[in-house]
Amino acid sequence: MTASRVLLLGDRPVCEEIIHWLSAKGDDVMRFTDALEDYSTVSVVIECIADAALRKSSLERVEAVIPEHALVYVSGLNAYVTEVASWFKHPQRVCGFQPWLIASMDVLELVRPLQMEQDELWKRAQSFWQERGKQIESIADYPGMVFPRILAMIVNEAAFALGEAVASASDIDIAMKFGTNYPLGPFEWADQIGLDEILSVLQGMHRYLGEDIYRPAPLLQKLVYAKWLGESSGRGFYSYLEGSKQDIGGGQQ
């Protein structure tokens, strides 16, 4: 593989994981700042910004300073990649990717939006990741992609059940690990990835697919409003204060 100069947009914990992973592979990863840096040698842009308005303005500013041939990977978590690509002057180099668990998954979900018409560009878009050890699963352009969509729906159902006092958070996690062999319970998983991440996938599906089944559970929404986003903020469905995980009932008591 040839090391690339990568420009990263976003400040969520998943972005940190991507920076670490790419740096360990030998890439030169820089963040986008307003300082007058030289972005002319950037060959790859990776974006995962959740907020739609910030996302659009950031991508427009970035496109103005990067080379025309640079590849751009945008998150497919909560919007159509085709829509995000439409904000670009050169949309044919925009590709969708799945940002969660970059370090641990050996498979990467990639989306080829309508504008990426040239096979050559699509091939280049895949080989960047393949050279770094990922197997590519090419999927159609739908918000939430595959793994985030399925996991978010499991977490949402668990959050509905918790909100209805069907069982405690830790009992629901035990149930899914020992009753059906999940590697992590839904709440452990949500606390690790971030409740805001999970919520944003559900909101994206709810908005774009327009179906009631994607309506986020009230408890999940409230936890995000309270900024109890999981391990990164010391509290989510569980509390992580004083170094140990405690069942606080997702704020239900």
Added chain:
Amino acid sequence: MEKTIIAVVGGGIMGNGIAEVFATAGHLVYLYDVSPELREKALDDLADRLQRKRIRGKLVESVSDIMQRVRTVNTLDELSSAELVIEAVVERIDVKQDIFSKLDRICSPTAILATNTSSLSITEIASVVQHPERVVGMHFFNPAPVMRLVEVVSGRFTDSAVVEKIVQIATAVGKLPIRVTDTPGFVVNRVARPFYLEALRIAGAQVASVQAIDHIIKAAGFKMGPFELQDLIGIDVNYAVTVSVYESYFQEPRFRPHGLQRSMVQSKKLGKKTGGGYYTYDR
């Protein structure tokens, strides 16, 4: 402390698995089924499994010592000395209610009456007994000797002391009990629905292929993908659980079954057991 005398009603796969759990842990177990053939088959199956475990070095006691603690009975009347009765018969409310109303008369007033139902309401089963406080759900997972989870389900009138007693008994035989309220699908069969249903919607909308979905989901850490797992469970069995949860929640759209599932069931491609489902298998 003397070990609780257990009665198991129903000697099918779940019933004799539950009998194995308690007999292996040193409890005296009465096992009831309706016909001599079924009782004999239950005992044979149990002894076979124990024998295989013994060969693999997974049993400290001899098979015959354990089997001595399992006694089959011909009538429900013979269960009168049991302190905990666990019912594991067919998932039909009329059959279960009939058994519970009989057990209510036969068993001592302090005996706990538990049901291994996965899809019926504990409250509805308990409605036919004098003291619904002593009726509780004790939902084991298949295969019962292997799967550690037990959902301990309290119906509308279940006494909390009864729930705690069941939690204690289950823990003592090496299980992981969780406390659940009586709602459709309890925890596992409800929270697991989207694992299958969302995967079916993704495949149905041509977002990704069955193989790609399984590949991605396993890479994320699941032991099996949603389609492989349906093939293993039986696509018909999985579909029936979905339909049951959907109907029990008054057709809540989140649980709506998918056309692809039904089509697989209609095609009689039911998974591994028929040699093919979402994948094909050598038989």
